[in-house]
Amino acid sequence: MSLKHSYTLIAPFYDLAIRRAFDRTRAEILKDFPSGGNVLISGIGTGLDLPHLPPDNQYVGLDLTRAMLDRATARQHPLQLTLVQGDSQRLPFDDASFDHVILHLILAVVPHPEHCLAEAARVLKPGGTLQVLDKFLRPDEKAPMRRLANILIRHIATRTDVVFEHVLQHAPSLNLVSDQPLLGNGWFRCIRLEKSA
Ligand SMILES: C[S@@+](CC[C@H](N)C(=O)[O-])C[C@H]1O[C@@H](n2cnc3c(N)ncnc32)[C@H](O)[C@@H]1O
Structure with missing residues (x-):
């Protein structure tokens, strides 16, 4: 079974399984999210980040699975959000298109996290986060x-x-800003990076 098939089956139950476990964490790690830029949410899923994001950005949400994107649609108001079906490991965007990229619960999901991170770095503007x-x-x-x-x-x-440190070696333009241990005794982490100017 491919991930696209399994997430099509998971979609109706995803929020029930995941929302409560991560909602406080999402609120905490997104509370100071910057405003006034172009933001890519790669692997947006059902859009559980959306209620925590500031309204004055232009958002693009990408996901492989149509059934997950359909659920994100219901959460987009009042954000300016364009939803795109695609692969986080081969993004359909030009170099340096975004000021910020969010990779929540996607880097350790895809078969090739090093491609996912390198693609995120490619579409980020210099100085982007x-x-x-x-x-x-x-x-x-x-x-x-x-x-x-x-x-x-x-x-x-x-x-x-x-292993995040191994994945990061494939995106040499990214510099570590912070690495915060979270749930599961630090198994889950919030890692912030910045692209070299
Ligand atoms: C664990 S969910 C995370 C969703 C969301 N980011 C969140 O924080 O709740 C993983 C998501 O990645 C998507 N996905 C899996 N492989 C993908 C790929 N190659 N490119 C883009 N999305 C993918 C799935 O469809 C699913 O929506």
């Missing part, structure tokens, strides 16, 4: 159960073996 929320192993962390689980669930929902 990128915010990641996801679950990552630390370099050299053994985590045998998560690596075992990964074999099965990577095909239907998410990877559980991604």
Whole structure:
């Protein structure tokens, strides 16, 4: 089964499973989100970030799965939001198109996170910012159960073996601004990056 198929099946239940667990975290990490720019939300899903974002940006939300995008439509008011079906690993946008990119619960979902991050860096303007929320192993962390689980669930929902530091090596234009441990004893992290000017 492809991720597109599985997220089509997951879509009706996604909010029930995920919204409450992450809502406070989203509110916290998006409370100072900048205004007045072009923002890409790559892997927007059902749009659970949207209620926490400031209205005075132009937003583009991209996702592979039409059933997830259809649910995001219901959350777009009052934002200026364009929804696009596409692949976060091969973005259909020109270089340097966005002031900010949000990668929430997508980098550790896609088969090739290094392509996803490199593409986000490509479409960012110099000096632009990128915010990641996801679950990552630390370099050299053994985590045998998560690596075992990964074999099965990577095909239907998410990877559980991604090491952020390894992925970042594929986007040399990005500089680390902050790395904040969050849920699951720091398994989930909010990582902020800035593209070199
Ligand atoms: C775990 S959900 C996260 C959704 C949302 N960002 C959030 O924070 O709730 C992962 C999303 O990634 C989408 N997805 C999976 N593979 C993708 C790809 N290659 N390109 C774009 N979206 C993808 C799925 O359809 C799903 O909506």
